[in-house]
Amino acid sequence: MPIYNFICNECGEKFEQLCRISWQGTVTCPACKQTDVKKVISLISSHGRSGGDSSECSGKSCSGCSGCK
């Protein structure tokens, strides 16, 4: 199960959360309780993902990466 890193767009808090691969829920910042957070793919390899797009992902919100949508 991959660990996703999140950065809060409101206060800049960085935190981690375990997520299922198909997880598409919302994440709440633990510091300010806002849900305006962006997901950053961690360096921990995630099993079950086809292709090698994780190596192409900059870790920011790119449109071409399945992990960033």
Ligand SMILES: [Zn+2]
């Ligand atoms: Zn926050």
